[in-house]
Amino acid sequence: MGKLTIGCFASLVGSLNLDFAVKLSAAAIEKGHTVDLWVSGNGTMLSIKDQRPFKDYSHLEKPLKELMAKGLTVTACEACAEARGYNKDVTMEGFKRHSMDWYLASTFSADRVLHIGGE
Amino acid sequence: MATTKLGFIVQRPPYKSENPKLALTHAIATQSVEVYLNEGDTVTADIAFIGDGVLNCKKDQKAMDYYGLTSTEQHIKMALLVDINIWVCKEDVEKFGLSEDDLVLDAEEFGADMTVNVVPYSEISKKMEEMNHLLFF
Numbered sequence A: 001m002g003k004l005t006i007g008c009f010a011s012l013v014g015s016l017n018l019d020f021a022v023k024l025s026a027a028a029i030e031k032g033h034t035v036d037l038w039v040s041g042n043g044t045m046l047s048i049k050d051q052r053p054f055k056d057y058s059h060l061e062k063p064l065k066e067l068m069a070k071g072l073t074v075t076a077c078e079a080c081a082e083a084r085g086y087n088k089d090v091t092m093e094g095f096k097r098h099s100m101d102w103y104l105a106s107t108f109s110a111d112r113v114l115h116i117g118g119e
Numbered sequence B: 001m002a003t004t005k006l007g008f009i010v011q012r013p014p015y016k017s018e019n020p021k022l023a024l025t026h027a028i029a030t031q032s033v034e035v036y037l038n039e040g041d042t043v044t045a046d047i048a049f050i051g052d053g054v055l056n057c058k059k060d061q062k063a064m065d066y067y068g069l070t071s072t073e074q075h076i077k078m079a080l081l082v083d084i085n086i087w088v089c090k091e092d093v094e095k096f097g098l099s100e101d102d103l104v105l106d107a108e109e110f111g112a113d114m115t116v117n118v119v120p121y122s123e124i125s126k127k128m129e130e131m132n133h134l135l136f137f
Helices: A017-030 A042-048 A060-071 A078-083 A101-108 B019-036 B051-057 B063-067 B071-080 B089-095 B121-129
Strands: A003-008 A033-038 A071-079 A096-098 A112-116 B004-010 B042-049 B084-090 B115-118 B131-135
Touching: A003 A017, A003 A101, A017 A033, A017 A060, A017 A071, A017 B131, A033 A042, A033 A101, A042 A071, A060 A071, A071 A078, A071 A101, A071 B063, A078 A112, A101 B004, A101 B019, A101 B042, A112 B063, A112 B084, A112 B131, B004 B019, B019 B042, B019 B071, B019 B131, B042 B051, B042 B121, B051 B071, B051 B084, B051 B089, B071 B084, B071 B115, B084 B121, B089 B115, B089 B121
Parallel strands: A003 A033, A003 A112, A033 A071, A071 A096, B004 B042, B004 B131, B042 B084, B084 B115
Antiparallel strands: none
């Protein structure tokens, strides 16, 4: 089995890029692969807890928690999050926060790196 | 002991999205990546500006004066200071009616030895083939 590192910079609501990244993570984990998901820039919005599941807006907290329980490692850029006021108190449980070098280190052992930019 | 080479390809113009700045800050973060890796292992970053992305390399940016923000130019200089290879597509620079004189080419004031390389696209393409992974910004 391989390791996939996904970086996503798009915000939670809007482009559906984060939805795609989470669905791809789910598919890879289902097949037995290891997945590191890194969110930076506006993508750090994914880390906020208590997302209310309106039908008109992407809400990924529930699938994300299920994936984390299955072994998904998901990490937010700490500086990007703090710059947006997404501090530790509003971060969902299990969501890691590191500096950008964590993402680069994850690519070291990755078989594939999929980088999905921001808006 | 191994090295993973990352190629950062910046295609978007400055200040219309966060992407170019994030490309530069992530590339600069290679400086501290080794804290997560085994001794002798490392990750390197090369940055290529192509298409609209070459506009990031325009010199004399005033982001600090107008917005109180570090300019993309300053980030490029920081990247040079930490010995990151930077490639700029010559053809795309010329398409905008610009020349090397219009671009940030060095960071001598910071003591950087590296300089920006303005080269044909074919050369950038060749460099990117050497990379383990490409990241598009």
